[in-house]
Each structure stands twice: as C-alpha cells, then as structure tokens.
Amino acid sequence: MHPREAVVERSGQDGGSVSEAGPIKALLVEDNRRETILVVEDDDAVRHLVLRILEKSGFEVVAKSLGSDAIAYFERNGATVDLLLTDVVMPEMSGKVLADRIWSMDPSTKVLFMSGYTDDIIAKRGILESGRQLINKPFDGAQLVSRVREILSERKVS
DSSP states (O other): OOTTOOOEEEEOTTSOEEEEOSOOOOOBOTTSOBOEEEEEOSOHHHHHHHHHHHHHTTOEEEEESSHHHHHHHHHHHGGGOOEEEEESOOSSSOHHHHHHHHHHHOTTOOEEEEESSOHHHHHHTTSSOTTSOEEESSEEHHHHHHHHHHHHHSOOOO
C-alpha cells in the first residue's frame, strides 16, 4: 500500500466489515463505457463504503438497499449492468432470491455474493449453493476490486 493511502474499516450488521484502500482503475467494456456494478447491501455504512471503493476504482456504481429496488432498476436498465454484487443475508429478500430473480430476466448476468458469515454456515443453512462466487467480509478495497475484475473478465456465457 502506498504511504498516502489510508485503510478505512466499517462493520456491517452481519458482523462482517470492509475496508477501503487507494485508487485502482477499472477497465472499459466493449462500447467504451465504464463497467456498471449493481450493489445491493442493506447496511448503509457497508453499502456506502463499497460504493466509494468501486467508484474510486473507475466503475459506474448503482447502489440499492432493498432487493425489490434492485429488481426494479434491473427491469429498466438490465442491459447496462455488468455485475450484481449482493449481500447474502438481507431483511426483505436474500441475495440468493434476488440473484434468482435477476437470472430469470437475464441468465448471463454475473453475480458476486458477499457475506460476513463463514462458508460453513452458508452451506449448512442452505443459504447459497456451493460453487457460487462469494467474497467474505471483512475484505479490503483491493480484494473487492480484484474479485470484481476476476468475475468481469470471465467469458460471457452464450
């Protein structure tokens, strides 16, 4: 980390936390626009921090606190969403239910789940199927951006 970059850490309601560090640039998609991430996180502090990390990294970010708001946004703008980044456990609907609804509209949508719960708890409770892309909280800005880039760089399913 560069000496002028600070790490800011926030705790989420599910016990996880995220931290922010330095600027990283995002790649442009084929039509020369910035990649768009739809972030769905019910914890205000975590949502705002994730939004800041991704925006500083050059991504276009749309942030929602409710799954229903994310679905409404996707219905109008789904073609511009390159990745859904959603918390797994939320009060209105789970990240899994949200992703299923998004996939019913566009099965090729890339999804990254985030959670403060361990992989074991998620698997034992059947919250999320194995094999899904998951980033565990706490994570720092570089880890988040790295995972987002990794998923975005995967070939599109045809």
